[in-house]
Amino acid sequence: xxxxxxxxxxxxxxxxxxxxxxxxxxxxxxxxxxxxxxxxxxxxxxxxxxxxxxxxxxxxxxxxxxxxxxxxxxxxxxxxxxxxxxxxxxxxxxxxxxxxxxxxxxxxxxxxxxxxxxxxxxxxxxxxxxxxxxxxxxxxxxxxxxxxxxxxxxxxxxxxxxxxxxxxxxxxxxxxxxxxxxxxxxxxxxxxxxxxxxxxxxxxxxxxxxxxxxxxxxxxxxxxxxxxxxxxxxxxxxxxxxxxxxxxxxxxxxxxxxxxxxxxxxxxxxxxxxxxxxxxxxxxxxxxxxxxxxxxxxxxxxxxxxxxxxxxxxxxxxxxxxxxxxxxxxxxxxxxx
Amino acid sequence: xxxxxxxxxxxxxxxxxxxxxxxxxxxxxxxxxxxxxxxxxxxxxxxxxxxxxxxxxxxxxxxxxxxxxxxxxxxxxxxxxxxxxxxxxxxxxxxxxxxxxxxxxxxxxxxxxxxxxxxxxxxxxxxxxxxxxxxxxxxxxxxxxxxxxxxxxxxxxxxxxxxxxxxxxxxxxxxxxxxxxxxxxxxxxxxxxxxxxxxxxxxxxxxxxxxxxxxxxxxxxxxxxxxxxxxxxxxxxxxxxxxxxxxxxxxxxxxxxxxx
Numbered sequence: 001x002x003x004x005x006x007x008x009x010x011x012x013x014x015x016x017x018x019x020x021x022x023x024x025x026x027x028x029x030x031x032x033x034x035x036x037x038x039x040x041x042x043x044x045x046x047x048x049x050x051x052x053x054x055x056x057x058x059x060x061x062x063x064x065x066x067x068x069x070x071x072x073x074x075x076x077x078x079x080x081x082x083x084x085x086x087x088x089x090x091x092x093x094x095x096x097x098x099x100x101x102x103x104x105x106x107x108x109x110x111x112x113x114x115x116x117x118x119x120x121x122x123x124x125x126x127x128x129x130x131x132x133x134x135x136x137x138x139x140x141x142x143x144x145x146x147x148x149x150x151x152x153x154x155x156x157x158x159x160x161x162x163x164x165x166x167x168x169x170x171x172x173x174x175x176x177x178x179x180x181x182x183x184x185x186x187x188x189x190x191x192x193x194x195x196x197x198x199x200x201x202x203x204x205x206x207x208x209x210x211x212x213x214x215x216x217x218x219x220x221x222x223x224x225x226x227x228x229x230x231x232x233x234x235x236x237x238x239x240x241x242x243x244x245x246x247x248x249x250x251x252x253x254x255x256x257x258x259x260x261x262x263x264x265x266x267x268x269x270x271x272x273x274x275x276x277x278x279x280x281x282x283x284x285x286x287x288x289x290x291x292x293x294x295x296x297x298x299x300x301x302x303x304x305x306x307x308x309x310x311x312x313x314x315x316x317x318x319x320x321x322x323x324x325x326x327x328x329x330x331x332x333x334x335x336x337x
Numbered sequence: 338x339x340x341x342x343x344x345x346x347x348x349x350x351x352x353x354x355x356x357x358x359x360x361x362x363x364x365x366x367x368x369x370x371x372x373x374x375x376x377x378x379x380x381x382x383x384x385x386x387x388x389x390x391x392x393x394x395x396x397x398x399x400x401x402x403x404x405x406x407x408x409x410x411x412x413x414x415x416x417x418x419x420x421x422x423x424x425x426x427x428x429x430x431x432x433x434x435x436x437x438x439x440x441x442x443x444x445x446x447x448x449x450x451x452x453x454x455x456x457x458x459x460x461x462x463x464x465x466x467x468x469x470x471x472x473x474x475x476x477x478x479x480x481x482x483x484x485x486x487x488x489x490x491x492x493x494x495x496x497x498x499x500x501x502x503x504x505x506x507x508x509x510x511x512x513x514x515x516x517x518x519x520x521x522x523x524x525x526x527x528x529x530x531x532x533x534x535x536x537x538x539x540x541x542x543x544x545x546x547x548x549x550x551x552x553x554x555x556x557x558x559x560x561x562x563x564x565x566x567x568x569x570x571x572x573x574x575x576x577x578x579x580x581x582x583x584x585x586x587x588x589x590x591x592x593x594x595x596x597x
Contacts, residue, residue, distance in 0.1 A: 071363065071372075072364050075363050079360065079585060080585065080588045081588070083404045083408075087383060091360055091363060091376050091380050092376075092380055094363050094376065095372075098372050099373060102369055102373070193597060194595075198596075317368070317500070319496065319500065320492055320493045320496025320497050320499075321492045322496075323496045324495050324496045328495075
């Protein structure tokens with residue numbers, strides 16, 4: 001679904017940030033810097049600084065893990081989808097998230113890290129994934145709200161990544177963004193239909209909006225002033241727009257959509273600021289955000305344990321596929337001899 | 338008219354119930370590629386079910402819809418093969434719990450796809466033009482399902498000692514349920530008489546050939562069958578369908594006037 005930007009935050013200075021002292025070959029480093037400055041793409045076979053490679057592996061694998069863990073909260077409602085049409089849409093959507101995980105693991109593999117290594121990072125708890133998926137999906141309306149708000153926030157984060165300096169990641173993101181945009185519209189459409197239904201349905205939608213709104217604002221990561229290791233992400237063209245800018249863009253886009261839908265966004269401080277030409281909004285609970293990022297949210301343990309269980313339960317299937325492939329190859333070689 | 342409806346419901350319920358079962362893997366597959374593949378199979382089956390229910394709703398008229406048929410019929414009104422409602426694990430009572438087993442999933446998909454690859458092909462010549470069109474679309478899909486499940490059956494059978502033993506156990510568990518394929522129900526008899534349906538027993542030799550060739554390649558033993566023959570397609574089900582439907586229908590029934 002998306003990766004939140006807490007690992008590579010931003011700096012309004014962008015490319016004016018001075019380079020960190022480098023121990024890399026100065027000639028290769030200069031060529032790399034020149035290509036970044038010219039907004040060129042770095043491809044897998046190109047030379048790149050180790051720190052750039054590491055940062056990308058971390059970010060892309062976090063993004064991939066987020067897609068895979070993100071299948072669980074929505075997958076929770078597949079069996080109970082209230083119509084066959086919605087069931088088919090939801091399966092297709094969750095399947096898309098799996099597909100995104102696949103492209104992203106593949107993109108990260110071009111940097112020399114295997115999918116097994118990345119999965120080991122997830123399963124051992126070393127690697128992070130988007131904290132939004134550590135909240136529970138309590139009603140069917142959560143499925144629509146995740147599409148509308150969570151995928152909506154994801155798109156804001158991800159569209160700039162289509163211009164990311166690393167070619168395979170940027171190209172994967174073009175496809176991911178097209179699908180996410182479709183997901184966002186389907187979520188909003190599902191809610192529009194529910195809002196024409198019974199009072200219980202309308203209350204269900206409002207309740208889901210109340211529970212997800214603040215979590216979605218936190219998805220953009222900490223305020224720019226508190227973003228720790230940001231300069232290089234901007235310098236390297238991996239991150240292009242700051243957390244606060246993206247968050248503001250999301251709020252400004254969402255307020256009119258909420259009005260059309262007929263729901264209230266749960267923030268008494270939310271109001272138009274004529275001077276800024278933007279909506280002002282209230283204070284995000286960052287303590288809760290960091291607790292959840294650090295493993296202490298409502299569903300962290302369940303989500304991770306579910307991924308680990310699927311992986312462990314599937315070991316015999318993967319072993320069988322490898323054993324069969326080896327046997328088949330041995331037979332073919334014997335027949336050819 | 339009634340002959341067509343009963344027969345179409347049998348085909349639709351098969352697709353829906355197996356689609357619902359296969360979707361249980363979404364997010365839990367043994368490897369990401371299989372997670373995606375099983376979701377795809379499930380989507381195809383639910384798509385087939387929708388077309389068939391829509392056709393039934395048209396034939397019934399009034400306020401009948403695909404969702405009324407899927408969500409507001411009782412367990413005994415479902416006409417699917419019992420094979421398709423079983424959980425993804427070995428034989429256990431209805432309220433017993435167990436882990437999902439990929440071998441069971443693959444064996445079931447293989448046995449059913451092998452039948453449907455033949456049945457949809459024959460139904461392309463149905464006297465009901467709408468059913469013939471659905472059959473043509475479904476045939477393309479089921480050929481992929483058969484290829485997918487057959488490939489995995491061979492991998493698991495001819496894989497490790499553990500996978501061989503596990504998939505043989507799944508086969509031993511599920512194979513007796515295929516006896517239901519060959520016992521004609523009144524709905525099937527009426528549909529054959531009306532030129533709408535196909536006599537499945539005429540497909541049996543071809544099904545045996547597909548199954549035996551795959552089992553030989555997978556180094557698996559075809560189990561001997563006999564004894565009780567399930568009657569899901571006559572509405573007499575296992576203990577498992579009630580739970581599947583209770584979950585599937587719960588939200589729709591909690592909001593009978595809801596719009597989705």
